[in-house]
Amino acid sequence: MPRELIRTDPDFDRQFEALLNQKRDEAHSVRDVVDGILSDVARRGDAAVLEYTARFDRLDISAGDLRIDAAEIAQARAKCDRETLDALALAAKRIKAFHAHQKPQDHSYIDDAGVRLGVRWSAIDAAGLYVPGGMASYPSSVLMNALPAKVAGVERLVMVVPTPDGVINPLVLAAADLAGVDELYRIGGAQAVAALAYGTESLAPVDKIVGPGNAYVAEAKRQVFGRVGIDTIAGPSEILVVADGDNDPAWIAADLLSQAEHDAVAQSILITDDAAFASAVADEIEQQLMSLDRRDIASASWRDYGAMIVLDDLMQAPALVDRLAPEHLELAVADPDVLFARIRHAGAVFLGRYTPEAVGDYVAGPNHVLPTSRAARFSSGLSVLDFMKRTTFIGCDGDSLTRIGPAAVRLARAEGLGAHAQSVSIRLDRGAGGEDSRKQDHQ
Amino acid sequence: MPRELIRTDPDFDRQFEALLNQKRDEAHSVRDVVDGILSDVARRGDAAVLEYTARFDRLDISAGDLRIDAAEIAQARAKCDRETLDALALAAKRIKAFHAHQKPQDHSYIDDAGVRLGVRWSAIDAAGLYVPGGMASYPSSVLMNALPAKVAGVERLVMVVPTPDGVINPLVLAAADLAGVDELYRIGGAQAVAALAYGTESLAPVDKIVGPGNAYVAEAKRQVFGRVGIDTIAGPSEILVVADGDNDPAWIAADLLSQAEHDAVAQSILITDDAAFASAVADEIEQQLMSLDRRDIASASWRDYGAMIVLDDLMQAPALVDRLAPEHLELAVADPDVLFARIRHAGAVFLGRYTPEAVGDYVAGPNHVLPTSRAARFSSGLSVLDFMKRTTFIGCDGDSLTRIGPAAVRLARAEGLGAHAQSVSIRLDRGAGGEDSRKQDHQ
Numbered sequence: 001m002p003r004e005l006i007r008t009d010p011d012f013d014r015q016f017e018a019l020l021n022q023k024r025d026e027a028h029s030v031r032d033v034v035d036g037i038l039s040d041v042a043r044r045g046d047a048a049v050l051e052y053t054a055r056f057d058r059l060d061i062s063a064g065d066l067r068i069d070a071a072e073i074a075q076a077r078a079k080c081d082r083e084t085l086d087a088l089a090l091a092a093k094r095i096k097a098f099h100a101h102q103k104p105q106d107h108s109y110i111d112d113a114g115v116r117l118g119v120r121w122s123a124i125d126a127a128g129l130y131v132p133g134g135m136a137s138y139p140s141s142v143l144m145n146a147l148p149a150k151v152a153g154v155e156r157l158v159m160v161v162p163t164p165d166g167v168i169n170p171l172v173l174a175a176a177d178l179a180g181v182d183e184l185y186r187i188g189g190a191q192a193v194a195a196l197a198y199g200t201e202s203l204a205p206v207d208k209i210v211g212p213g214n215a216y217v218a219e220a221k222r223q224v225f226g227r228v229g230i231d232t233i234a235g236p237s238e239i240l241v242v243a244d245g246d247n248d249p250a251w252i253a254a255d256l257l258s259q260a261e262h263d264a265v266a267q268s269i270l271i272t273d274d275a276a277f278a279s280a281v282a283d284e285i286e287q288q289l290m291s292l293d294r295r296d297i298a299s300a301s302w303r304d305y306g307a308m309i310v311l312d313d314l315m316q317a318p319a320l321v322d323r324l325a326p327e328h329l330e331l332a333v334a335d336p337d338v339l340f341a342r343i344r345h346a347g348a349v350f351l352g353r354y355t356p357e358a359v360g361d362y363v364a365g366p367n368h369v370l371p372t373s374r375a376a377r378f379s380s381g382l383s384v385l386d387f388m389k390r391t392t393f394i395g396c397d398g399d400s401l402t403r404i405g406p407a408a409v410r411l412a413r414a415e416g417l418g419a420h421a422q423s424v425s426i427r428l429d430r431g432a433g434g435e436d437s438r439k440q441d442h443q
Numbered sequence: 444m445p446r447e448l449i450r451t452d453p454d455f456d457r458q459f460e461a462l463l464n465q466k467r468d469e470a471h472s473v474r475d476v477v478d479g480i481l482s483d484v485a486r487r488g489d490a491a492v493l494e495y496t497a498r499f500d501r502l503d504i505s506a507g508d509l510r511i512d513a514a515e516i517a518q519a520r521a522k523c524d525r526e527t528l529d530a531l532a533l534a535a536k537r538i539k540a541f542h543a544h545q546k547p548q549d550h551s552y553i554d555d556a557g558v559r560l561g562v563r564w565s566a567i568d569a570a571g572l573y574v575p576g577g578m579a580s581y582p583s584s585v586l587m588n589a590l591p592a593k594v595a596g597v598e599r600l601v602m603v604v605p606t607p608d609g610v611i612n613p614l615v616l617a618a619a620d621l622a623g624v625d626e627l628y629r630i631g632g633a634q635a636v637a638a639l640a641y642g643t644e645s646l647a648p649v650d651k652i653v654g655p656g657n658a659y660v661a662e663a664k665r666q667v668f669g670r671v672g673i674d675t676i677a678g679p680s681e682i683l684v685v686a687d688g689d690n691d692p693a694w695i696a697a698d699l700l701s702q703a704e705h706d707a708v709a710q711s712i713l714i715t716d717d718a719a720f721a722s723a724v725a726d727e728i729e730q731q732l733m734s735l736d737r738r739d740i741a742s743a744s745w746r747d748y749g750a751m752i753v754l755d756d757l758m759q760a761p762a763l764v765d766r767l768a769p770e771h772l773e774l775a776v777a778d779p780d781v782l783f784a785r786i787r788h789a790g791a792v793f794l795g796r797y798t799p800e801a802v803g804d805y806v807a808g809p810n811h812v813l814p815t816s817r818a819a820r821f822s823s824g825l826s827v828l829d830f831m832k833r834t835t836f837i838g839c840d841g842d843s844l845t846r847i848g849p850a851a852v853r854l855a856r857a858e859g860l861g862a863h864a865q866s867v868s869i870r871l872d873r874g875a876g877g878e879d880s881r882k883q884d885h886q
Contacts, residue, residue: 084857087850094847098560101552107544116794117541117808122787124821138858171857207821225665226676229821233669254869257862293861340836344565351559351838356866359839362851365560366835378567378651378672380833390823392809393783395794396802404537407530408805414527414614415581418736419700423799426697 002306034190034219041194046201052191057164066202068184073177076170091363092178098365099151102384114400120391123153128196130211133162133188139175144368145211146179152387157181162188193220197228235373238267240326242317244333245274253284258358260301261294267305271317278308318342325376328357347376445749477633477662484637489644495634500607509645511627516620519613534806535621541808542594545827557843563834566596571639573654576605582618587811588654589622595830600624605631636663640671678816681710683769685760687776688717696727701801703744704737710748714760721751761785768819771800790819
């Protein structure tokens with residue numbers, strides 16, 4: 001049984017604090033291992049990648065086989081059943097449509113000092129997408145990571161996916177094809193991250209790396225950060241369901257289990273104002289676990305990290321939600337907007353009784369790559385903005401420089417930066433009102 | 444003399460490649476030192492912070508003195524001269540005005556399947572701003588880091604600044620005051636980053652840490668990334684000036700020196716189509732260096748990292764600019780927009796002959812915290828978005844779930860996630876068309 005916290009217990013605050021501080025990441029000492037792999041790939045390129053692939057994925061290939069070609073992708077597609085491909089296509093269409101709204105607008109204006117100011121957005125040239133192999137190789141994740149890059153306008157989208165013992169999920173290749181991935185390589189682990197960051201003979205380097213992976217992949221991304229961009233480092237998944245007693249306990253039990261089945265360190269938390277409902281959900285979970293394929297994982301997660309929090313009033317929930325800053329938040333109440341308006345920190349919110357979190361995992365449209373481990377306090381789910389960057393621009397003419405330049409000179413001198421001051425003052429001495437300058441800057 | 448690259452040299456490509464790959468970050472082995480400081484502060488709080496402050500800043504204080512109070516700030520303001528304070532106020536006003544344009548819009552809509560979808564932006568609760576002490580303690584940086592946070596709506600903005608031997612730049616305190624910083628502490632180094640990330644008895648933890656610092660600060664930010672958000676890790680500063688022969692060599696020389704004077708590892712590069720102009724600029728630089736206060740720094744930077752690239756035609760410049768992806772790009776030509784339209788990667792662009800980069804450092808309005816070391820390929824300057832995060836939301840009713848749910852069930856089953864499938868299908872069995880669901884989701 002998972003822990004149960006009752007608001008009216010005198011010990012409630014301490015217990016809630018313990019829940020907040022519970023560690024779910026196992027402590028790995030992977031730093032040095034990853035460091036070694038990264039520098040080896042940076043130095044020896046393909047040769048190193050091939051050696052690690054042989055060692056970790058038990059896959060003995062030559063450099064010519066690193067890339068997965070069009071014929072192999074077509075073959076994989078042919079192996080997938082029609083209805084699943086149709087479902088994948090619907091998901092892709094809806095994800096694209098939602099993300100298209102995220103494309104930022106350029107803007108520019110001339111302010112009252114006569115200075116032309118603005119921002120211009122552009123796509124990253126090349127992005128790398130890490131897709132885990134084996135059990136966690138999900139076609140839906142390929143769509144969720146690849147489509148925002150394509151909507152952003154990334155011209156070269158490279159995907160790496162390890163194929164332990166040569167095995168790959170054909171749906172993953174079908175999803176890559178559907179999403180418009182430009183290059184695919186059968187490599188994984190820290191060596192794949194290194195290849196993406198440094199490049200090898202077979203794989204030109206990319207500018208940013210996204211996608212989930214195990215502890216080695218996460219550490220590799222952390223270490224190459226700076227040389228390339230990375231997305232947020234993902235921790236184990238989590239769901240927080242806020243539900244009143246009018247819900248069907250079986251529905252809420254299924255929602256909690258849908259997170260628990262991901263991973264033995266996933267976390268499912270129920271907040272309710274009805275203790276009897278909480279027990280009914282707990283009973284339902286035991287029932288549903290019996291017929292679940294992934295019952296070993298789900299029951300370990302529920303037992304070790306699950307929690308049920310019983311409040312006197314659901315209006316107490318927002319404060320606790322904000323402290324947990326959950327990746328996924330379901331508001332299974334009659335009027336979810338009342339609670340939603342009071343909540344600041346959550347990756348994605350699922351409103352009302354007919355919006356199970358799983359619908360967002362696949363087909364709703366918003367991204368399912370979301371901040372975990374309380375990172376929703378400071379970060380957002382994956383979006384088109386993650387594959388674009390902003391260039392600001394400034395254009396002065398002689399007149400406008402005369403208006404704002406003296407303050408710059410003053411501040412530069414106060415900071416002891418003489419050349420800064422000089423680069424402005426040298427133009428003030430000669431530039432004010434020049435016709436030539438107007439022409440060049442404001443045409 | 445800096446290196447000179449002539450496009451028509453047979454060796455040009457190799458020399459340009461060497462310029463790209465030149466290392467300017469010194470290799471420090473700070474990782475383990477920082478690791479030790481972070482865990483010590485996490486464990487011992489204030490006591491550890493005070494010990495490191497005594498050791499590194501030669502400042503022996505007690506916990507009660509960590510915070511810089513309002514009286515001390517008022518005292519500092521009184522020490523600053525009126526004109527500099529006015530210049531700072533003008534800068535603050537213009538920075539606020541530019542950043543106000545960056546506030547993102549929430550949006551939501553109901554799509555043709557009847558699904559309610561949207562995004563809601565909110566500010567980070569608490570942000571920490573690192574301000575370097577000593578020589579690199581710049582009031583302009585305080586404004587540039589603090590104001591976007593305040594425009595975003597960050598309620599608790601904490602600033603840390605080391606005061607080696609107890610010395611602090613009064614203008615830094617005045618700038619903090621002007622920008623609306625809520626709490627100030629006289630600490631720095633990895634110990635200050637640790638205090639911001641983990642909290643101590645005197646300093647409640649923040650959610651995100653921004654601001655420049657030395658190698659120890661950068662490594663500390665890298666290590667706490669995940670627990671808190673961080674901005675991009677800043678490398679040494681750089682400028683790329685694209686200038687035709689119609690410029691005054693003295694103006695361009697001053698611009699190149701304004702970057703070189705920052706730091707001996709700063710980089711100033713000139714691209715021109717006029718070899719005689721390049722020599723004239725080089726001569727001017729030698730001239731101006733003689734009267735520059737920071738001539739030792741600037742001449743080391745120019746000698747070791749400066750470069751002049753001579754092309755046959757300035758239309759060859761955009762391709763090279765994109766490979767360098769400079770932090771600052773000046774387009775000192777008659778019609779800068781023609782070049783600007785062909786450039787994809789740059790942090791900030793300064794258009795025309797009357798826009799020296801230094802005007803952007805202080806008063807133009809756009810942020811001067813910009814991606815260095817080619818990071819403009821994948822990242823942007825600091826903005827209001829860095830202090831906000833996005834929550835997506837999804838609302839289905841029985842009808843819309845009936846439309847999109849079956850595809851989710853199909854994909855969940857294909858991924859072997861039975862509870863995911865179950866959480867949708869259990870609602871499909873009973874939910875379709877329910878009036879109650881419409882009421883709760885679409886009101």
